[in-house]
Amino acid sequence: MTALSAEEWGIVALSLKVAGVAVFAALPVAFAIAYLLARGRFPGKVLIDGIVHLPLVVPPVVTGWLLLLAFAPAGPVGAWLADWFGVSVMFRWTGAALAAAVMALPLMVRAMRLSIEAVEPRLEQAARTLGAGRLRVFWTLTLPLSLPGIIAGLVLGFARALGEFGATITFVSNVPGETETLPLAIYSALQVPGSEALVLRLALISVVLALVALILSELLARRSSRGLHVL
Amino acid sequence: MSFDVDVTARIGEALVSCVIPPAPGVTVLFGPSGVGKTSVLHMIAGLRRPDHGHVRVGGDLLFSTATRVNIAPERRRAGYVFQEPRLFPHMRVRANLLYGYRKDAGTIDVDTTVALLGLDPLLDRWPRGLSGGEARRVAIGRALLSNPRFLLLDEPLSSLDRGRREEIMGLIERVRDALSLPILLVTHDHAEARRLGNQIVQL
Numbered sequence: 001m002t003a004l005s006a007e008e009w010g011i012v013a014l015s016l017k018v019a020g021v022a023v024f025a026a027l028p029v030a031f032a033i034a035y036l037l038a039r040g041r042f043p044g045k046v047l048i049d050g051i052v053h054l055p056l057v058v059p060p061v062v063t064g065w066l067l068l069l070a071f072a073p074a075g076p077v078g079a080w081l082a083d084w085f086g087v088s089v090m091f092r093w094t095g096a097a098l099a100a101a102v103m104a105l106p107l108m109v110r111a112m113r114l115s116i117e118a119v120e121p122r123l124e125q126a127a128r129t130l131g132a133g134r135l136r137v138f139w140t141l142t143l144p145l146s147l148p149g150i151i152a153g154l155v156l157g158f159a160r161a162l163g164e165f166g167a168t169i170t171f172v173s174n175v176p177g178e179t180e181t182l183p184l185a186i187y188s189a190l191q192v193p194g195s196e197a198l199v200l201r202l203a204l205i206s207v208v209l210a211l212v213a214l215i216l217s218e219l220l221a222r223r224s225s226r227g228l229h230v231l
Numbered sequence: 232m233s234f235d236v237d238v239t240a241r242i243g244e245a246l247v248s249c250v251i252p253p254a255p256g257v258t259v260l261f262g263p264s265g266v267g268k269t270s271v272l273h274m275i276a277g278l279r280r281p282d283h284g285h286v287r288v289g290g291d292l293l294f295s296t297a298t299r300v301n302i303a304p305e306r307r308r309a310g311y312v313f314q315e316p317r318l319f320p321h322m323r324v325r326a327n328l329l330y331g332y333r334k335d336a337g338t339i340d341v342d343t344t345v346a347l348l349g350l351d352p353l354l355d356r357w358p359r360g361l362s363g364g365e366a367r368r369v370a371i372g373r374a375l376l377s378n379p380r381f382l383l384l385d386e387p388l389s390s391l392d393r394g395r396r397e398e399i400m401g402l403i404e405r406v407r408d409a410l411s412l413p414i415l416l417v418t419h420d421h422a423e424a425r426r427l428g429n430q431i432v433q434l
Contacts, residue, residue: 126319129278145320
């Protein structure tokens with residue numbers, strides 16, 4: 001087993017960039033949905049819950065195909081992006097990040113929703129009687145108290161985004177240097193005889209990255225449940 | 232300055248209804264557990280909406296079904312000491328005390344309150360390390376420092392040992408005499424009700 005070549009480092013760097021951009025772009029969306037699901041009472045909540053979790057259970061190929069329909073130059077979102085901004089995510093790393101974000105979203109929403117639900121409404125009541133309006137209650141209590149869950153959701157989403165394969169290859173194909181993240185690189189290396197060592201190296205990196213992310217999220221979750229006894 | 236309350240609310244199966252006629256000083260809300268004493272405090276603080284009635288404190292109308300008034304809890308300026316301390320777990324005692332504090336409107340200042348409640352040694356500690364009595368004192372201090380127009384005390388003496396009870400009871404008397412705030416106090420203890428109450432309302 002030898003050290004990584006420049007090209008392989010490029011794959012690792014691209015994967016980290018795609019996954020990083022994906023989770024940070026998804027963060028506000030995920031938090032808004034999580035807050036709505038945790039606190040909101042409105043008709044159709046079950047439906048929104050279901051739609052958000054769909055990427056978790058639908059075959060990733062289907063998710064990728066739906067993204068393709070929407071973002072293709074003639075698709076509804078793709079045409080709009082081209083008209084207004086002159087950009088396209090097709091065959092670009094931004095498209096890979098989009099696919100990764102959609103796939104990571106359910107996991108992020110789940111973690112954040114649980115932590116928002118764990119914030120004691122009784123503390124928020126106390127803050128209201130002390131003169132804090134809803135906005136101040138949100139910034140000083142709800143957000144900081146659910147922060148460990150938000151970070152855990154970020155880390156979990158990041159790990160999921162790093163591993164994203166099916167939706168990505170369906171949506172933006174496998175373009176070396178642009179959309180070829182770790183899983184895609186491993187897949188294409190597997191098609192080439194004699195590249196077992198490369199596969200092994202890339203697979204090892206994937207495992208290590210995923211493991212670090214999972215341990216980090218576990219530690220954060222444990223810290224949050226230990227630190228904040230309320231009453 | 233006194234309470235003038237007449238509220239009714241259906242809470243689950245039970246019908247909670249309470250009339251508090253105006254009287255100066257401490258009004259004790261007395262009754263067995265489970266009759267809705269805490270619910271009445273919630274209605275006065277604005278945390279629960281009565282089905283019918285009105286809430287007036289010291290001449291200010293806070294709630295009325297007749298004239299469709301419902302002031303938001305953050306604007307009622309209730310000094311509410313809940314049954315549990317409800318301290319904010321991610322803030323030290325000092326930050327908890329200052330959460331509702333406003334410099335401009337001060338008849339109550341921080342040093343006096345800290346001294347009155349003996350909170351000085353606790354200021355840099357976290358809520359989770361406090362004993363029951365210490366947490367209770369911090370909760371009372373936090374409510375006082377929010378510069379309230381009236382005090383709602385929900386069983387402020389429960390789960391305290393005898394020495395602490397005496398201490399907190401004396402404190403309530405001092406607050407009553409020094410600040411002349413209307414105080415509504417919930418208890419199910421006869422002796423407590425007789426000692427502290429200028430008026431006793433049976434629920």
